[in-house]
Amino acid sequence: MAQMELIENYLSAWKRLDSSLLNQVLHDKVLYESQFVFEVLLGKSAVTNYLKQKFIAIKRENIPVLAEYATYIDNPCMVLTQFFIDDGMSGDDPNLIKEGITKSGFEYSYRESVILFGFKDEKISRINLCVIPGPSETKKIDNIDLRNEKIRQLENSI
Template sequence: MKTNNHFSKVEILKIYAACWNSLDSSKLNNLLHDAVEYNSMWVLETIVGKQAFIDYFSGKLNTLKLQKANTQIEAKLFMSSTWTSHVLMPCLVITQQFQNGTTQKVSLFIEVENGLITHINLCDMNFVFFEFNLN
């Protein structure tokens, strides 16, 4: 639900999922804080700043578009807790299925302040303790 002209964390995650599912990052751009921080287990350094993240994420999705014949992506909204925080919170579970039959699942958590994403954390599903689908 929109409050004070801001989207909720769940609404923002739904928009984020739509970006993954359509391989189009543009809907997310106006929901990023200028100093957004992106952390991933697969990226060595924290990506800091709105434009740096936009460049990274749009580049990643463009790469996936080129590989579309070899991989399928699906992002869904879940409630989950992690090994470090046993509090249920909304997150995305992103599934990437490769043509060779292997599948990789990752979880994506965000922090939101005044309707803008301030932190994005992408981690292996092994760090997710409990989940249930909200879709």
């Protein structure tokens, strides 16, 4: 598979919250690192199990997530936006939390991160979820801004 197609499949897994879609795109020895997770995950099984649990939590809490295809220094990447109600208990660095308010006065919070990829043997071999580089340093490929729709979904779920 081409790199773009691999990332599109990874995006689909996030958009559908379905970790089974990752089996065909992840290298057996994939490495997953995140600036939000203290442990490095190694291997397809560890990464898919971690994301499966994350997707289950997102579904259970009915948390809107926005996954967008982008480039960083001409390399394909993904921008991930996770919306939530900020109760001050998340443990996140307050500098990483962004807030907004809709026209109807609904307050929301969200955190954006960039997912950088490495490739080997026509599979994703490395996944780095980070805030540096940040989304403002990427160029989004999708011209459709779904953030407003996700905010409406969050508004309706409360």
